[in-house]
Amino acid sequence: MHTVTVIVPAHNEEEGLPATLESLARQTVPPDRILVVDDGSTDRTGEVAASHGVTVLRPPHRLGSKARAQNHALPHCTTDLVLAVDADTVLAPDYLARILPVFDDPDVTVAAGTVRTRYTRTVWERGRSTEYLFGFHWQRPIQARANSPMVCSGCCSVFRRDTLTAFGGFPERTIVEDMDY
Numbered sequence: 001m002h003t004v005t006v007i008v009p010a011h012n013e014e015e016g017l018p019a020t021l022e023s024l025a026r027q028t029v030p031p032d033r034i035l036v037v038d039d040g041s042t043d044r045t046g047e048v049a050a051s052h053g054v055t056v057l058r059p060p061h062r063l064g065s066k067a068r069a070q071n072h073a074l075p076h077c078t079t080d081l082v083l084a085v086d087a088d089t090v091l092a093p094d095y096l097a098r099i100l101p102v103f104d105d106p107d108v109t110v111a112a113g114t115v116r117t118r119y120t121r122t123v124w125e126r127g128r129s130t131e132y133l134f135g136f137h138w139q140r141p142i143q144a145r146a147n148s149p150m151v152c153s154g155c156c157s158v159f160r161r162d163t164l165t166a167f168g169g170f171p172e173r174t175i176v177e178d179m180d181y
Contacts, residue, residue, distance in 0.1 A: 002100050003079035004031040004158070008054075009069030011062075013087035014044040020087055021052040029096040032079050036087075037069040045087075066154070067170040074169050077161055084170070086155040099158055109164075112157040 006024055010017055017036070024034055036049035040062030049056045057076065063069050070084055081103060085091065092098075095113060102111045164170070 002081050002103055004033075004081045004083050004096060004100070005077040005079045005161075006031045006034045006083045006085055007070050007073040007077070008034065008036045008049075008085050008087050009039060009066045009073075010036055010041065010045050010049065010087040011039040011069075012041045012043045012045060014041070014048045016088040017045060017048050018052070019090050020085060021049065021054060023090045023093070023095075024085070025052070026093045027091070027096045028094050029100060031083065031096065033077075035073045035076055037063075037073050039063050039069045039072075065172060067172045071169040071172065074161075074165060080161055081158050082161050082164060083156070083158045084154065089155045091156060095156065103158070103160070109160045110157055112153045 008017075008020060008024075021034070021036075024031060034054040035057055036046075036054050037057045037059070038046040038049065039059060046056050046058060055076070057073055059069070059072050063072060066086075074082070081100070083096070092113075099111055099113055102108050
């Protein structure tokens with residue numbers, strides 16, 4: 001049985017964070033621990049997170065990047081797996097139930113499910129939706145067949161903690177830590 005800590009980096013996310021935390025609470029296989037990193041928010045992000053009964057970490061100063069916030073939380077993770085979730089991501093209720101079995105294979109070090117946009121109201125949101133559909137339903141299957149995935153979505157990827165920490169944590173040198181890793 002795998003154990004999971006969820007890391008949710010958050011900066012001024014009081015509006016979107018409740019839906020994220022509620023989706024984590026509805027998991028059919030619940031995570032063992034949820035850590036929200038309140039990275040220098042000037043709104044009620046920390047209070048909103050605390051009201052959902054999760055652990056809130058507040059760095060002594062604003063870290064200023066998602067990867068730095070995730071790395072701040074990494075020493076607080078004692079489970080074998082770490083799920084990185086964006087503060088505006090809503091997971092399907094069976095997300096963990098469906099993704100955890102892939103880690104029964106000891107060669108799997110990172111995995112992620114399919115991402116869909118939440119809104120398609122604007123031309124930009126529709127464009128992102130099309131990009132995700134193309135990437136997840138066309139490119140990713142080809143990459144999987146070649147045993148050469150290019151990216152695990154940073155908004156909902158699961159990592160083996162020991163491999164991630166041996167790697168040095170989440171890469172901070174770019175803004176695409178998921179692709180960089």
